[in-house]
Amino acid sequence: xxxxxxxxxxxxxxxxxxxxxxxxxxxxxxxxxxxxxxxxxxxxxxxxxxxxxxxxxxxxxxxxxxxxxxxxxxxxxxxxxxxxxxxxxxxxxxxxxxxxxxxxxxxxxxxxxxxxxxxxxxxxxxxxxxxxxxxxxxxxxxxxxxxxxxxxxxxxxxxxxxxxxxxxxxxxxxxxxxxxxxxxxxxxxxxxxxxxxxxxxxxxxxxxxxxxxxxxxxxxxxxxxxxxxxxxxxxxxxxxxxxxxxxxxxxxxxxxxxxxxxxxxxxxxxxxxxxxxxxxxxxxxxxxxxxxxxxxxxxxxxxxxxxxxxxxxxxxx
Numbered sequence: 001x002x003x004x005x006x007x008x009x010x011x012x013x014x015x016x017x018x019x020x021x022x023x024x025x026x027x028x029x030x031x032x033x034x035x036x037x038x039x040x041x042x043x044x045x046x047x048x049x050x051x052x053x054x055x056x057x058x059x060x061x062x063x064x065x066x067x068x069x070x071x072x073x074x075x076x077x078x079x080x081x082x083x084x085x086x087x088x089x090x091x092x093x094x095x096x097x098x099x100x101x102x103x104x105x106x107x108x109x110x111x112x113x114x115x116x117x118x119x120x121x122x123x124x125x126x127x128x129x130x131x132x133x134x135x136x137x138x139x140x141x142x143x144x145x146x147x148x149x150x151x152x153x154x155x156x157x158x159x160x161x162x163x164x165x166x167x168x169x170x171x172x173x174x175x176x177x178x179x180x181x182x183x184x185x186x187x188x189x190x191x192x193x194x195x196x197x198x199x200x201x202x203x204x205x206x207x208x209x210x211x212x213x214x215x216x217x218x219x220x221x222x223x224x225x226x227x228x229x230x231x232x233x234x235x236x237x238x239x240x241x242x243x244x245x246x247x248x249x250x251x252x253x254x255x256x257x258x259x260x261x262x263x264x265x266x267x268x269x270x271x272x273x274x275x276x277x278x279x280x281x282x283x284x285x286x287x288x289x290x291x292x293x294x295x296x297x298x299x300x301x302x303x304x305x306x307x308x309x310x311x312x313x314x315x316x317x
Contacts, residue, residue, distance in 0.1 A: 008034040012051050013060055017081065022065040022073025145207040148183070150214040151192055155180045158221055160197070163214045165205055171316050173211045178203070179221045182228065184235040193235050195223040202226075204235055243279030248299040251276050255294040285310060 011032045015023065029035040029044055038044035052074070056062055061080040065073045147163065154161045161180055166173040179195040181202075189206055196203040226234075233242075251259055253272045260266065265277040275298075278284075285306035288295050297304040 004034065008032065008047075009051055009054060009058075013055055013076065016055075016060070016062060016074060016076035017078060019075055022063070022067070022075040024071055024073050028074070145190060145210070147192075147207050147210040147214050148190060150216075151180055151207070152183060154214070154216065155182055155192075158225075159219055160217045160221065161214050162217045164211045166209050166211055171313055173209075176203075176205070177217065178205070179223060179225075181225055182235075183207075186235060191235050195221070197222065202234060237282055243281035243284075245280045245300075246277050247280035247284065247297065247303050249276050249278060249288070250274070250296040250298060251291075252294040256291050259288075259291065259295070289314070 011034070012028065015028060015031050023031075025045070025048060028048070029038075035044055035048065038047055052062060059081075060076055063075050063077065063080070065075060067073060151161065153159075159180075160177065162175060162177050164173040165176045177197040178192070179197065180192055181194045182192075184191050184193065189208060192205045192207060194203065194205070195201070246264065249259070250269065250273050253268075253274055259276060259278060262278050263276040264279070267275040269275050280300070280303060285303055288297065288303075288307050289310045295307075297307050
């Protein structure tokens with residue numbers, strides 16, 4: 001069955017690439033044996049539409065042209081399906097291979113592998129083997145959230161989305177209508193940066209707090225999209241990476257090693273507790289909550305209040 005389909009796709013691609021004018025469905029059916037054997041027009045139409053979509057997924061550019069009589073024809077121009085010469089040096093080829101390898105355990109594994117195969121066909125040096133075990137470190141980007149793929153596609157296609165989002169301080173999720181800009185991975189978690197239509201301002205959402213299904217809502221953005229650098233800075237700021245002051249906390253001895261790694265000062269208090277001075281920026285309260293009873297916020301007062309609010313929300317479920 002797989003061989004028959006591959007042969008049918010190859011024949012369709014050759015017909016479309018070799019034609020000097022657009023070919024109608026009728027002409028394609030008469031030219032390809034597998035289509036002639038289709039039992040009915042409906043069966044042929046379904047088979048042809050699937051094959052056409054498969055070829056486009058493989059990278060073949062198929063144009064749809066309507067003639068003066070209103071009949072639709074299909075054509076794959078050679079100039080539209082020919083890559084320019086690939087002039088990659090060894091370091092550039094290795095970087096592309098490494099990028100493809102990063103996604104092998106994520107939802108983009110198929111797309112990464114397909115892109116690499118196309119580059120190899122166009123001249124990517126064969127000596128570069130991104131899947132070989134040449135190093136002790138294996139780069140990976142974990143993607144476990146179901147919302148990642150629909151949001152990635154929405155960012156690419158500039159489509160607004162609707163999803164239910166549970167804030168760390170809220171007991172129940174709330175609907176959010178967002179114009180998605182970009183996805184960023186920070187400290188092992190994925191974040192979406194975008195424009196929140198209901199609040200009329202940019203917001204950042206942690207994907208693990210998105211519940212239910214991500215739904216598309218119309219087309220077109222109402223707010224300008226900032227450049228890549230601005231989006232990344234926004235994500236970093238909202239996730240707590242950018243700190244503009246310090247916080248004083250008590251930390252149980254032998255716990256909270258990530259906090260100790262960020263500490264500016266550490267002082268032993270005795271009785272199984274230490275005092276730490278750590279950088280304080282937006283999002284620190286959400287991070288401190290993850291350490292539960294091992295952390296007590298001393299200063300500033302607003303950070304202590306935010307952590308207490310989050311803990312109460314978690315206790316309420």
